[in-house]
Amino acid sequence: MFRAVLLRRMSTQLLPLLAPVIFTKMETGFPDSQVEKYPYYNLTVKVLRARNIHGTDLLSKADCYVALDLPTASPVTFRTQVVHNSSDPEWNETFSYRVHSIVKNILEFTFYDKDVLLKSHAASIHFDVGNITPGQTLKHTFVLNPQGKEELDMEFSLEESTDPPTEVITNGVLVAHPCLRVQGSINKSEKTKWIIQENCQVKVSVPGAFENPSSTFCSADSEERRKIPFVFYVDREICPELHAELLQTTAILEEGWSEDLKMHTARLGKGSVSLGTLPLGQNVEISIPIGEEQAVDLSVKVEESPQDLDVRLSFELCKGEREFLDMRKKISSRALKMILGLPEEPKKDEIPIVAVVASGGGMRAMTAFYGNLLGLQQLHLLDILMYICGISGSTWCLSKLYKDPHWSQKDLQDEISIVRKLVTSSKVGAFSVERLMYYFQQLMMLEKEGWKVTLTDLWGLIIEYFLHQKQDPSKLSDQQSAVRWGQNPFPIYAAVNVKPNVSRQEFTEWCEFTPYEFGIHKYGAFIRIEDFGSEFFNGLLLRKRLEPRICFLQGIWASAFAANLDEIWDEVISSKAGFLDTLKEAIKAIDEARGHPPLDPLQLQQRMVLPGGAFRHLFQDLIKIRLSVEESANFMRGLYLHKDYANAKEFVAWKGPNLDAVPNQLTPMEESLSLVDGAFSINSPFPLVLQAERGVDVILSFNYSWEAPFEVLHQAEKYCEEREIPFPHIAVSETDKQKPKECYMFMDPRNLKVPIVLHFPLVNNTFQKYKAPGVEHETEDEKSFGNFSVEGENSPYRSMNFTYAPDEFDRLIELSRYNILNNKDAIVKALNLAMKRRALKNVKRK
The missing domain is CATH 2.60.40.150 (C2 domain)
Structure with a gap:
């Protein structure tokens, strides 16, 4: 439930701000949203003078001015007059703002030369208005350049406004103004x-x-x-x-x-x-x-506008997911009684929450994931799963499975036989002239709908062919029928939001797609999945767009491949011609159909001119970038950060200096989201199942990463350490690194909050000798079938290979299935441990 984070870690000088606060429970169905009433303050900013300014023009001194931005109070950038040809400019200019005290008001002032931005280390300074004591004047000297002793004198004052306090909606991290x-x-x-x-x-x-x-x-x-x-x-x-x-x-x-x-x-x-x-x-x-x-x-x-928001500001699970868990636990309870041999079905609070996380890896990940799930089904363990979370290539498996509302209740062998035909069939048709024309038509329809068309969208259409070889009309919201009665585990699809000019080591935000919602848990902000891509402002849905077909979401979830279309073309076509070169015939056909003369082939080869708006944007992206980013309307636009957002326990931020400490540069202030494959951060979606609200006790980690059996665990451990999220310590011997086993268990017996992690690397360990647990291969054909390498330079399971021979597909399915069957005891042990730990947790709560 919502916590009054304003009352924590407040300095005594800000205590006068607390008195007028009024908390009112909000009737919106959002469990931890509140209506809060806070006063206004009048902020006065006076730009006094600067000293020792060294201009960039060698022939004259600097022509200086200062620009001021306070986006939480005004959309306008204020600026002083220009003081010409002076090393010690003096302005004494005053600027006024009315600020709302509930939001994080960060004043940004930038020191400029008239023509050139001064390239000093402190040309732009962020100042927290919360540092000003109400009723007092604060004078401060800011150092612009320590080497040149360049300084700027400013004066601030904050007085309570006579305007009456007004109500806002907040979840403790984001604030929605009227x-x-x-x-x-x-x-x-x-x-x-x-x-x-x-x-x-x-x-x-x-x-x-x-x-x-x-x-x-x-x-x-x-x-x-x-x-x-x-x-x-x-x-x-x-x-x-x-x-x-x-x-x-x-x-x-x-x-x-x-x-x-x-x-x-x-x-x-x-x-x-x-x-x-x-x-x-x-x-x-x-x-x-x-x-x-x-x-x-x-x-x-x-x-x-109406106060009811279309953006859900809450850290609690959505209504659809909560209702799912209530029904799913009844199914899981029956399954646990049978699997563990319990005298009676465990009660609701005794049931361990079990989640599967599946890594990326293209067609290798999709195929092996089917095999793992088949193994769980044959052990009658599918019904104990609460969540299945996929990333990149493993999402292809999930999105196909959940087209059937009852997939986990049917024999997966039937579905696998259908997938086998697709995986082993030629993918050349994906790049035929007719198919390229279809892609262009679909992209132009997207552009007409208002989407910013990128390579990710083209890649999504290519995936559609790889997985269906025809148009797939399904949408993610269609999968609600697959979880409405708790009949299957709850699917979660992963992506990350990035900043195009910031490295993933410095900034990534995990996003989740479910049959009910899209959102970023870091901010406690979610929208209906049907509204993904629509335009929001101040939490209100103002421009509705049609929900995209799931193939376009698949392009986002596996966008790591979108930057390598030339390589995919080479792998599929085995031709010296590049992917872009083959577009000549398709574009020519489209132009002739429109009555336009064909393009000059030289222009196409030089990648200079291409017809049509969607074409232009698409191929400009291809020319300029290697990483393809999906630009989606930012549903948090117009929302601001709460003044104590960084202290909210739900706001999972990195330690140390990072963008999470610079609210003016965080995602709510951006026009668009930049969504990419989650593998660019961690090639397994651990962060999405580690949210405290989901309370996961056991994680089955299926790793399909290429030649890196433990990398995702070490990445997840580092991620959790930086954000103080409970996660077991990952200690792996050098022997295991060189020759990994089929299953590893990691846990912390002293900390009940740390989930048990069962990690399954994709390795051919005992399968070379055994066709089933304890049953050795007998014939030469059986021995040959089991004797293969998953990795290596000549492996058919390379990430860029999207077509397997029938025996290659069968081997990978059987290997993944066997690795689960051969480790039944480890899974049952983890379930028993989780139930005991659950019981201890319940005792501690009481």
């Missing part, structure tokens, strides 16, 4: 005070509003329309303004070119009105002066 809906129209009539001149437009905008810079234009060519409507959504707390501008656009001949024109836009006038001065819920007529004797007439209505 949102205003601004609708209206530009009115044109004979009484209008401004006259539309040739090539002139009136632009209406609300800085910081949804789809900023969202705007409405009124121009001469729209005179027949008497009213030009507009709608904006904006955070009420940033003191929003409605702006009107008179713009004139002229065409200028580009120097040196006889045919190209460059469009130049000049502002002839500008005016604004504060939305806070307009009455709520009423239509009003206003006139905004935009120049000498000119004004624009508007009809405007400002309303508060």
Whole structure:
């Protein structure tokens, strides 16, 4: 449940802020969301002077100014005047903000030369407004460059505002402010005070509003329309303004070119009105002066949007998952009684939560995962599983299985026989001209829907062919029918959110896709899976898009392959021609179908010009980057970080200096999510099952990593150590590293919070001698079947190989199945231990 994190770790100087706080239980169905009421403060920032500034221009001193950004209080960047040719510029300029005390207000000020950003170590400084004691003035000298003794003097003061406290919604990490809906129209009539001149437009905008810079234009060519409507959504707390501008656009001949024109836009006038001065819920007529004797007439209505959010701000499990667990535990209880030989079915709180995590590894991971699950089924252990979590190639297995709502209750041999036909069939058809035309049509449909088309989307369509060889209409939400009655384990698909210009060692955020939701647990923020890719602002769904087909999600989950389409082409086609080269025929066919002349082959070979919007974006991405990132609308846009977000136990952050300590650079402040294959962080989705709310007791770790049997465990251990998440210590002998066994158990007998981890490397250990536990191979054919190497330079199970010979597929299935059957005792031992540890936990709770 929600904890009042504001009351923790507060310095005595900030105690006056606590008195006005009011907590109210929120009726939204979000178990740990609260409505909180906090006061406003008036912040005054005075830029005083700088000293010892060394300009970048050798011929003169610096021309300095300071820019100030406080995105939690204003969408506008303020800046001082420029002080020319001075090493010791002095400004004494004052800027004012109204800040809401519940959010983390970080003022960012940047020191600039007029033409060149000073490349000092402290050119940009982040200052926490919470360091200011209310009612006092704080003067501080910031060091811009220690080597050159460059310094900047600032002065701050914070006074409580007379504005009454307002309610916000929060989960202790994110804060949702009230949102205003601004609708209206530009009115044109004979009484209008401004006259539309040739090539002139009136632009209406609300800085910081949804789809900023969202705007409405009124121009001469729209005179027949008497009213030009507009709608904006904006955070009420940033003191929003409605702006009107008179713009004139002229065409200028580009120097040196006889045919190209460059469009130049000049502002002839500008005016604004504060939305806070307009009455709520009423239509009003206003006139905004935009120049000498000119004004624009508007009809405007400002309303508060509903308080109920479309983003779930909570760290608790969603309703669908909670209901699933209640039903699944009944099935698991019966299975445990039978498997462990218990005298009676264990009670609900005695049932250990068992999760499977499966690593990536392309077709190798998908095939071996089928074999592991078949082994669990034959041991009657599928029903004891609560969660199955996959990453990269293992998600292909999950997404195929969960098309059948009752897959775990049926003989998996039947499904495996279908998969065998697909895996052993030729993949050449994926790159035929007809199929490429289909890809382009699908990508253009995505672009028309509003998606940013990338290589990941193309890769998703190629996966669709590899796994189905036809269009797969299914969506992830369809899988709700597979868990609605608890009949199968709960599937979780993994990805990570990254920053394109930051290494994965410095920043990754684990994301989860389930049949019910998509979200980032780090922030306690989730949306319905049906709304993935739709546009949100301030927690409200404002632009609904169709839920993407699951093939496009598969492109995200296994996007590590998307950057290697040329290599995949070489593997599948075995041709000297590259993947891009073969696109000539497909593009030619499309152009001819459209009635366009064919492209110049030289242009295609040089990768300079390609037709169509989707084509252009797609192949520009291919040319410029090797890592393919899926850009999805950020559903947390408009939400802010709670002032004590870093102290919330649910906010799982890295230790030491990192971006988690810089709220202005965290994901809620971004326009888009950058989603990639989770294997770029850890090639097994441990973080998603280690969430405290899921309470996992036993983890079955299936590792399909290439030549790295313990790497995912060491990565997971490091991840957990940095974030203080309970995880067993991984100690592996040199002998085991050189020749790993089929199963390892890791646990901490002294810490009941640490899950038991059973780790299964993909190794051919005793299968070379035994066809079943205790049953040796007898015939030469049987011995030959079991005598093969999973790894090695000549192995058929390379990650880039997507087609196996029938015997190669059968061997991998049988090996993975056997490795489970041969370690039944280890699994049963882990279940018995987990039940005993559960009992001890229950005693401690009582």
